[in-house]
Amino acid sequence: MLHRFYLNLSRRMNHHPTIIPEKVVVRSTLSYSEGAINRLPSDAPDWAKEASERLQRQKNTKKLAPPEGVHRVLLHSCCAPCSGAMVDEMRSLEDLEVTVFFYNPNIHPRKEYEIRKNENKKFCGNIGVSFIDCDYDVDNWYSRVKGMEFDPERGRRCTECFDMRMERTALYAHEHGYNAIATTNATSRWKDAVQVNDSGHRAAARYQNLIYWENDWQSDEMTMRKYKISAAERFYKQEYCGCSYSLRDSNDWRKANGIPKIQIGGETAGLGERYFTDPEVDAAEEAQHVVDEFFTQANELAKAGRNAEERKRLLKIYENRKKTPTNSGGDTSLNNW
Numbered sequence: 001m002l003h004r005f006y007l008n009l010s011r012r013m014n015h016h017p018t019i020i021p022e023k024v025v026v027r028s029t030l031s032y033s034e035g036a037i038n039r040l041p042s043d044a045p046d047w048a049k050e051a052s053e054r055l056q057r058q059k060n061t062k063k064l065a066p067p068e069g070v071h072r073v074l075l076h077s078c079c080a081p082c083s084g085a086m087v088d089e090m091r092s093l094e095d096l097e098v099t100v101f102f103y104n105p106n107i108h109p110r111k112e113y114e115i116r117k118n119e120n121k122k123f124c125g126n127i128g129v130s131f132i133d134c135d136y137d138v139d140n141w142y143s144r145v146k147g148m149e150f151d152p153e154r155g156r157r158c159t160e161c162f163d164m165r166m167e168r169t170a171l172y173a174h175e176h177g178y179n180a181i182a183t184t185n186a187t188s189r190w191k192d193a194v195q196v197n198d199s200g201h202r203a204a205a206r207y208q209n210l211i212y213w214e215n216d217w218q219s220d221e222m223t224m225r226k227y228k229i230s231a232a233e234r235f236y237k238q239e240y241c242g243c244s245y246s247l248r249d250s251n252d253w254r255k256a257n258g259i260p261k262i263q264i265g266g267e268t269a270g271l272g273e274r275y276f277t278d279p280e281v282d283a284a285e286e287a288q289h290v291v292d293e294f295f296t297q298a299n300e301l302a303k304a305g306r307n308a309e310e311r312k313r314l315l316k317i318y319e320n321r322k323k324t325p326t327n328s329g330g331d332t333s334l335n336n337w
Contacts, residue, residue: 101132
């Protein structure tokens with residue numbers, strides 16, 4: 001999911017779907033799905049109240065439906081946590097066949113790639129959704145992003161990365177008779193939805209009778225649903241977007257803020273919990289203001305490019321900008337891409 005750097009570190013530290021999953025139930029003190037503000041506890045955080053109010057206003061909106069004429073969709077997936085809500089929503093629609101397509105040569109190192117792929121594959125197997133494991137052509141990925149090694153997150157390198165993955169998704173969809181493509185990259189607030197959707201539309205436009213399914217997959221309801229499923233499945237909580245440059249910049253940022261470096265795999269994360277367990281906390285980590293704050297710093301750092309001294313200078317500034325500890329005694333930042 002992008003680039004899961006850090007936000008409020010408030011606690012430091014090819015077959016038709018045939019199985020209809022039981023409703024995911026996660027113990028929670030808040031109820032978002034009904035959008036009922038009066039059901040929230042009096043001490044609920046402001047972001048939760050605002051989200052619930054928005055859901056209440058949206059209560060009578062039209063139910064999701066696939067684009068006209070679409071009966072088979074090839075869903076590009078970046079990881080299990082991002083795919084949960086989208087797959088669940090699509091599988092609830094009548095006369096729609098959904099297949100998950102895993103093509104992510106950007107993920108580095110190979111160990112992290114295998115963790116994310118195998119978890120996504122296992123999830124699809126458990127709910128009866130077909131899963132396609134595509135090539136890990138990492139050399140091709142590095143070739144396409146050459147010269148963009150120090151571009152900022154959401155910059156040219158990310159556009160090239162989205163383009164590469166959506167082009168391969170569209171080609172497979174065209175060759176195997178799918179009507180539409182979509183991507184779980186569109187669910188994360190760490191991603192620029194416009195940037196993601198533009199790549200999807202460009203890729204689909206290469207072929208007749210193929211469209212890109214665009215929707216607001218980052219809504220409050222979908223975000224909370226995503227985290228409820230992730231907690232119920234106890235998905236692996238990745239600590240960065242995926243590519244080697246994201247890993248580099250994430251660890252630089254952590255070092256400047258006195259945070260342990262990212263841990264690949266294992267039962268212990270470099271920061272926070274290794275697995276999703278609490279949908280309320282996880283959703284709060286992806287609150288819009290937290291995401292915006294991270295990118296403000298990330299974009300400043302990217303301006304230094306290859307200038308090592310300037311990067312060190314900016315990182316020193318970040319070190320001096322450390323947030324104050326929370327009431328619970330933890331640093332503020334986060335581990336949830």
